[in-house]
Amino acid sequence: DAMKPISNIRLARPEDAPVLSAIAVAAYGKYTARIGKRPAPMNADFTAHIARDEAWVIESDGAIAGYVICFEKDGAMELDNIAVAKGYAGQGLGGALVAHVEDLARRSGLAAVTLYTNQHMTENLALYPYLGFTETGRRQDQGYDRVFFRKSLV
Numbered sequence: 001d002a003m004k005p006i007s008n009i010r011l012a013r014p015e016d017a018p019v020l021s022a023i024a025v026a027a028y029g030k031y032t033a034r035i036g037k038r039p040a041p042m043n044a045d046f047t048a049h050i051a052r053d054e055a056w057v058i059e060s061d062g063a064i065a066g067y068v069i070c071f072e073k074d075g076a077m078e079l080d081n082i083a084v085a086k087g088y089a090g091q092g093l094g095g096a097l098v099a100h101v102e103d104l105a106r107r108s109g110l111a112a113v114t115l116y117t118n119q120h121m122t123e124n125l126a127l128y129p130y131l132g133f134t135e136t137g138r139r140q141d142q143g144y145d146r147v148f149f150r151k152s153l154v
Contacts, residue, residue: 012055027083077105
C-alpha cells in the first residue's frame with residue numbers, strides 16, 4: 001500500500017476566496033481580544049491576492065486545509081498571511097506552506113523570506129525562530145504592534 005501524499009499545494013482559484021476568508025477568521029479571531037481589534041489577516045482581500053497569483057492553498061483529501069499569501073517585496077519574498085484550517089493543525093501543513101514560500105523565493109532568485117507578526121501573537125514569536133527566521137525589528141505599523149522577521153536563503 002503506497003503512501004499517498006497527505007497534501008498538495010496549488011495556486012488558489014477565484015472560487016477559493018470565501019474559503020480562505022473563513023479559514024483566516026477562524027484562525028485569527030482568537031487574537032482579536034488580545035490586540036483590541038480584528039487582526040490584519042482577517043481583513044485581507046483574498047480575491048485580489050488570488051487575481052495576482054499571490055495565494056496558494058494546501059489541500060488534504062481534496063479539501064482546502066490552509067493557505068499562504070506571498071509576493072516579492074523589497075528584493076525578498078514577503079510571507080504576508082498564512083493559516084491552517086481548524087481540524088488540520090499539528091499535521092505540518094503550516095511548515096509545508098512556509099517551505100513552499102522559501103522554494104518560490106529561491107526559484108525567483110530572491111535571497112530571503114520576510115514576514116511580520118503581531119507582538120500579541122506570542123505563539124508566532126516562538127514559531128518563526130524555530131523555522132529559522134531571525135527577528136529584525138519591532139515597530140508600530142498600520143496601527144498594529146508588529147514584529148518583523150527575515151530568513152536568509154543563501
